[in-house]
Amino acid sequence: MPREETDCRLIIGIGNPGEEYAGTRHNAGFETVDRFLAKHQAQFSPRHARNGQAWEGRFCGRNVIFLKPQTYVNLSGEAVLPLMQGEKMTPEEILVIYDDIDLPVGRLRIRKNGGSAGHNGMKSIIEALSTEAFPRLRVGIGDGEGRRRRDYVLSAFEGAEKEQFEKALDAAAEAVEVLLRRGISVAMNQYNSADFPPSAKEEKQND
Numbered sequence: 001m002p003r004e005e006t007d008c009r010l011i012i013g014i015g016n017p018g019e020e021y022a023g024t025r026h027n028a029g030f031e032t033v034d035r036f037l038a039k040h041q042a043q044f045s046p047r048h049a050r051n052g053q054a055w056e057g058r059f060c061g062r063n064v065i066f067l068k069p070q071t072y073v074n075l076s077g078e079a080v081l082p083l084m085q086g087e088k089m090t091p092e093e094i095l096v097i098y099d100d101i102d103l104p105v106g107r108l109r110i111r112k113n114g115g116s117a118g119h120n121g122m123k124s125i126i127e128a129l130s131t132e133a134f135p136r137l138r139v140g141i142g143d144g145e146g147r148r149r150r151d152y153v154l155s156a157f158e159g160a161e162k163e164q165f166e167k168a169l170d171a172a173a174e175a176v177e178v179l180l181r182r183g184i185s186v187a188m189n190q191y192n193s194a195d196f197p198p199s200a201k202e203e204k205q206n207d
Contacts, residue, residue, distance in 0.1 A: 052079035077128025103140025
């Protein structure tokens with residue numbers, strides 16, 4: 001199948017900096033970026049970015065930048081906008097990866113545009129760019145079944161859900177690679193209907 005033309009040059013993973021937030025649901029964006037860079041570390045090197053950690057390299061014949069804002073989630077736009085302005089990027093050239101409580105654990109959703117759905121990091125980026133018209137990859141974390149939202153998104157997974165989440169993060173990193181190689185439509189078709197259930201062994205242990 002021929003590769004769809006894609007202009008994606010900046011991949012942004014949303015999360016909170018600091019050891020106390022490592023492995024929490026709200027850091028799905030950070031963890032997806034980490035997984036991609038671990039696989040392709042020889043092709044990317046650290047670079048300067050205002051209010052963020054960034055890596056740049058050649059991938060699929062063009063320069064691609066990965067960014068992890070260090071502003072905390074609700075101020076993510078303060079890291080995204082300066083980098084985009086410095087590189088003269090348009091909103092269509094970015095991909096934002098973030099956690100989504102409206103998706104079950106083990107599900108991904110790629111879209112070409114859309115609102116924030118209440119996610120503070122996306123609110124910040126939408127406000128900074130003055131548009132909702134940019135691609136995004138949402139990683140499902142479940143709704144917490146009535147738990148206070150802030151407490152839930154800042155907690156870590158355990159048991160079968162942790163295994164599902166890990167599988168989904170690996171798939172999200174693969175989805176980024178497919179998007180860069182073959183375009184967003186191919187990535188949407190391949191990953192938007194995928195599900196990553198826990199193994200039978202893990203389910204039995206949690207009965």
